Amino acid sequence: MPQYDYVALAPTDYADVMDRGQVMDRGIRPMWASMPRIAGPAYPVRCQPGDNLMLHAAIYRAPAGSVVVVQAGDLDYAVSGGNVCATAAQNGIAGFVIDGVIRDIGEVRDCGFPVFARGIVPKPGGKNAIGVLNGAVHCGGVAVSPGDIVVADEEGIAVLPHDRAGELYAAASTRAEKEAARSLEQWQQQHRKLVDSKLKELGFGD
Numbered sequence: 001m002p003q004y005d006y007v008a009l010a011p012t013d014y015a016d017v018m019d020r021g022q023v024m025d026r027g028i029r030p031m032w033a034s035m036p037r038i039a040g041p042a043y044p045v046r047c048q049p050g051d052n053l054m055l056h057a058a059i060y061r062a063p064a065g066s067v068v069v070v071q072a073g074d075l076d077y078a079v080s081g082g083n084v085c086a087t088a089a090q091n092g093i094a095g096f097v098i099d100g101v102i103r104d105i106g107e108v109r110d111c112g113f114p115v116f117a118r119g120i121v122p123k124p125g126g127k128n129a130i131g132v133l134n135g136a137v138h139c140g141g142v143a144v145s146p147g148d149i150v151v152a153d154e155e156g157i158a159v160l161p162h163d164r165a166g167e168l169y170a171a172a173s174t175r176a177e178k179e180a181a182r183s184l185e186q187w188q189q190q191h192r193k194l195v196d197s198k199l200k201e202l203g204f205g206d
Helices: 011-015 053-058 082-090 105-111 165-181 184-201
Strands: 038-046 067-071 095-099 115-117 137-139 142-144 149-153 156-160
Touching: 011 149, 011 156, 011 165, 038 053, 038 137, 053 067, 067 137, 067 149, 082 105, 095 137, 095 149, 156 165
Parallel strands: 038 067, 067 095, 095 115
Antiparallel strands: 038 149, 137 142, 149 156
């Protein structure tokens, strides 16, 4: 099976060649400054309201290199804290993408573990409810299945369906290389021509 360097391209590169529905909403964001880009196969979990058991189980079960994607049950209770993130890092997990909230952000930042989430709340959830472990979930408005490729950085989060990931990587790579080969002057000329053409097409006159 071909190996692709998914982390070499930004979510913006993938977004240019995918449907809008594969890009998570803007509310899920980096939890500390200068967080590195992450990419890897999704290990999705869904937690029940007020509970974090499924995420805590995932840090011992997700393969190294995975991105643990979390559909939290609410925004009132933290699903992860400093020790959980440190353990995930030790186990080789690439990072967390959480449609929910976390706590212990100072500890998370200090250990350098990448977490994308909706915010921070000090109150932790319990560990009393079974949800979904490595199954289909919804996160940030996107359906995420096990093995989908998740790419996240400060620009946003893109989800590449596992059965199209290689195709989308190739398309994004080609587009990115083409853009990199153009000078700003060339881009400006082509952009101005496109904008003027569209204005004329739509009946707009200066």
